[in-house]
Amino acid sequence: MPDLKVLILGGTTEARALATACAPVPGFSTVSSLAGRTSDPRLPPGPVRIGGFGGVAGLAGYLREAGIGAVVDATHPFASRMTDNAIAAGELVSIPVLVLRRPGWTAEPGDRWHRVPSLSAAAAMLPGLGSRVFLTTGRQSLFPFADVDDCWFLARSVEAPEPPLPRRLEVVLDRGPFNVVGERDLLVRHRIDVLVTKDSGGAAPKLRAAREQGIPVLMVDRPGLPPAQTVGTVAEALEWLNGV
16 A cells, blocks of 8 residues: 655644654655745755645645645644635545644633734724734734834744834844743833734743733634634644544
């Protein structure tokens, strides 16, 4: 029997962990796909493909040509277009698709969260919550805040963001993992009084630091779950692959 060739749509910690877990398992071979939005990504083990597919039709063509037998969409929880394309392409070529999504965050005692449905809703609510804002929404998600002139912004990203950007903006170029001590120091040093983030899930020392400092958090809700089988852990994804 030939190996089951698995396309892992990645760029996340879970995608790298899944590729690593599959590497020593007999009967599997993987190809990891990265969007190519950063110039120096963390590469998973095994073959890696970088760049887009050209929509649903392009992805379906790739699945056929590459002999892919299963797809695991382990992209960022907010990469909903890629997830939709993966599900549609899988249906076109009759290949099973699994969505691997880490669970979202849950507020704990002491948290001062304000959940909002979108980045634009977060931008509209900001002036009433604080004036010195720590933006951790990603470098491609700063444009909704470009017209918020009443606030000063600190944004953190792996690479420099592109316009349109807030007029009063300082950018910190850094890559995690981060820790609570470092996050607390950053909040104090920059006199941050409100944090804006997406409900991405995973480790979140920034949320603990905000809780300790009594800083309110604007939490952007993630898109709804897609119409596909969905799991929350790498172990569950491996179990699914074993049943394909």
